[in-house]
Amino acid sequence: MNLTMTAFGTRGDVQPMVALGIGLQAAGHRVKLLTHPEFETFARDAGLAFHPLPGVEIKAVVGRATERAARKGASGNQLLQAIHVLRRLRADLPVLGDAYWEACRGAELIVANPVLAGIPDSVAEKLAIPLAVAALQPFDMTAEFPFPWLHPRSLGRPLNRWSYPLMSLAAWPPLAAPVNRWRQAHLALPALPLTFLLRRLHSTVPRLYGFSAHVVPKPRGWSAHSQITGYWFLPRAEPWQPPQALADFLAAGPPPVAVGFGSMVVHNPEETTDIVVRALTRARQRGVLLTGWGGLQPSDLPDHLLALDAAPHDWLFLRMAAVVHHGGAGSTAAGFRAGVPTIVIPFMMDQPFWAQRVRDLGVGPPPIPRGQLTVERLAAAMATAVSDRGIRRRAAELGANIRPEDGVAQAVAGIQRILTTGTV
Numbered sequence: 001m002n003l004t005m006t007a008f009g010t011r012g013d014v015q016p017m018v019a020l021g022i023g024l025q026a027a028g029h030r031v032k033l034l035t036h037p038e039f040e041t042f043a044r045d046a047g048l049a050f051h052p053l054p055g056v057e058i059k060a061v062v063g064r065a066t067e068r069a070a071r072k073g074a075s076g077n078q079l080l081q082a083i084h085v086l087r088r089l090r091a092d093l094p095v096l097g098d099a100y101w102e103a104c105r106g107a108e109l110i111v112a113n114p115v116l117a118g119i120p121d122s123v124a125e126k127l128a129i130p131l132a133v134a135a136l137q138p139f140d141m142t143a144e145f146p147f148p149w150l151h152p153r154s155l156g157r158p159l160n161r162w163s164y165p166l167m168s169l170a171a172w173p174p175l176a177a178p179v180n181r182w183r184q185a186h187l188a189l190p191a192l193p194l195t196f197l198l199r200r201l202h203s204t205v206p207r208l209y210g211f212s213a214h215v216v217p218k219p220r221g222w223s224a225h226s227q228i229t230g231y232w233f234l235p236r237a238e239p240w241q242p243p244q245a246l247a248d249f250l251a252a253g254p255p256p257v258a259v260g261f262g263s264m265v266v267h268n269p270e271e272t273t274d275i276v277v278r279a280l281t282r283a284r285q286r287g288v289l290l291t292g293w294g295g296l297q298p299s300d301l302p303d304h305l306l307a308l309d310a311a312p313h314d315w316l317f318l319r320m321a322a323v324v325h326h327g328g329a330g331s332t333a334a335g336f337r338a339g340v341p342t343i344v345i346p347f348m349m350d351q352p353f354w355a356q357r358v359r360d361l362g363v364g365p366p367p368i369p370r371g372q373l374t375v376e377r378l379a380a381a382m383a384t385a386v387s388d389r390g391i392r393r394r395a396a397e398l399g400a401n402i403r404p405e406d407g408v409a410q411a412v413a414g415i416q417r418i419l420t421t422g423t424v
Contacts, residue, residue: 001029001030001108001109001419002029002030002032002106002107002108003024003029003030003031003032003107003108003109003110003111003415004031004032004034004104004107004109004110004111005017005020005024005031005032005033005034005110005111005112005134006033006034006035006053006100006103006110006111006112006113006116006120007033007035007039007113008036008053008056008113008115008116009113010262010328011039011330012136012262012328012329012330012331013113013115013136013329013330014035014036014039014042014043015042015234015330016136016210016231016232016233016329016330017033017035017111017113017134017232018033018042018043018046018048018234019232019233019234019235019408020111020134020232020408020411020412021033021043021046021048022046022047022235022408023232023408023411024412024415025047025048026412027412030049031048031049032048032049032050032103032107033049033050033051034051034052034053034099034100034103034104035052035053036052036053036056037052037053037054040052046234051099051102051103052099053096053099054095054096054099055092055095055096055099056089056092056096089116090174090175090177090178091178093116093119093182094178094181094182094186096116096119097119097122097123097179097182097183098186100116100119100120101123101126101186101187104123104124104127104129105127107127107129108129108419109130109131109132109415109418109419110123110124110129110130110131111132111133111134111208111415112132112134113133113134113135113136114133114135114139116175117171117172117179117196117197117200118172118175118176118179118180118183118192118196119179119182121192121200121205122179122182122183122187122189123187125187125189126187126189130206130418130419130422131205132205132207132208132415132418132424133205133206133207133208134208134210134411135208135209135210136209136210136329136350137149137209137329137350137353138209138211138219139164139207140201140207140219140222140223140226141161141164141201141221142160142161142164142219142220142222143157143160143161143219143221144157144160144219144220145160145219145353146159146160146163146164147163147164147166147167148350148353149167149349149350149353150163150166150167151352152346152352152353152355152356153356165198165201168197168198168200168201169195169197169198171197172194172196172197172198173194176192176194176196180192203225204223204423205225206225206226206227206414206418206422206423206424207223207225207226207227207424208227208229208411208415208424209226209227209228209229210229210230210232210329210407211228211230211231211329211333212228212333212336212401212402212405212407213230214398214401214402214405215336215357215361215402216228216357224423224424225423225424226424227410227411227414227424229407229408229410229411230402230405230406230407230408230410231333231337231402231405231407232407232408232411233314233337233407233408235408236312236314239315240311240312240315242311242315243308245306246288246306246308246311249286249288250319253286253304254286254321255286255319255320255321256286256287256288256306256320257280257283257286257287257288257320257321257323257324257382257385257386258287258288258290258316258317258322258323258325259276259280259287259288259289259290259296259324259325260290260291260292260296260324260331261292261296261325261326261345261347262290262292262325262326262328262330262331269297270297272296272373273296273297273298275373275374275375275378276289276296276324276378277289277298277301277302277305278375278379279376279378279379279382280304280305280379280382281302281304282375282376283379283380283383283386285304285321285382285386286304286305287304287305287306288306288307288308288311288316288320289305289306289307289308290308290309290310290311291308291309291310292310313330313331313334313335313338314334314337314338317334317335317337317338317340318338318339320338320340321340321385321386322340322343322382322385322386323335323338323340323342324343324344324345324378324382325342325343325344326344326345326346326347326351326370327344327345327347327350327351327352327354327355327358327367328354329350329354332344332354332357332358336363336395336398336399337399337402337403339395339398339403340392340396340399341363341365341385341386341388341391341392341395342358342364342395343364343365343367343368343378343382344358344364344367344368345367345368345369345370345378346367346369346370347369347370352367352369355367361394361398362390362391362394363391363394363395363398364385364395365380365381365384365385365388365391368381
């Protein structure tokens, strides 16, 4: 069957969808991926058809959001951060909507990540085809933890449950008017109500969650239309060959600590780099610095540190004493699977939620929000991560539980059921 998958976001949002697309094509489906132009080569190299998602410079969006988070910290204001990002997308929604429409024409199922509320729903409605939501964070209502973008820690069961309608009521108004204008002008569909996202909490739209039940067990009361599949990791047909400088560095001493902030973009990466370098030195740890999209900009490093643009996390993290990252869903998953301690420096959105999961699972020290990052705090966290036997044992046990899982196969089976029965 012809399937269109949509992925709005950074590499951490797109890569799991590419992995799922590879699995779907192996099962005999024809998959087209709608995502940002900077990921075209990535998608095509994976064998997927590609359709560009124009109108949004995702690196600029992330840069503005991460700078705001670095100034104000990542604790307690995720809701405001999310609304701020959504408001910045309003002017681009007609162009984005048209891209969704063009990419999905001829499809028999749309598999969409849930960022652009209302757009994939509208296209599926107009084409009279099913829609499945593919999410990397838990969005179904529960009393066990609050909405991941709202607050990282439990607010108590009643408030946890109410956080989901609160987020739904707050997130839809910034998008409602432009989405509805586009629906009416381009698709000849009536306007969606102000309660659209609130109603979706109780909808029968199938939802596939690309994380492990060992990390977030399925809450009691979740709908039968929701399935936790396990993580969607890329397959690797042959072992990755590291550059000689990395191979030599790893062979020259004990396992280092990997530090990188992925797609996070900060206004003053030199300051962040200085904190990281000094913290590694203070903790007497060797380190591998991953520069990513510009979160780190190292130069003139001492001999106990090595800088890399990037390296596959599934290869690199297995060889580390600990990993330090921003708490994105993809980086967190890779750290869990590697079975090494994790230190999270959350910036925004769902990152404090995953940082709290690291803490609750006992596989890393308490997180350090980016706005509170200091040399002393990071060095202390590194020392704890590499020396605490309990943390190291629990991290190894979690990795041993996650590695045998095949989340892609479970998600593919769920999509097969959606195509035949309408639900997972």
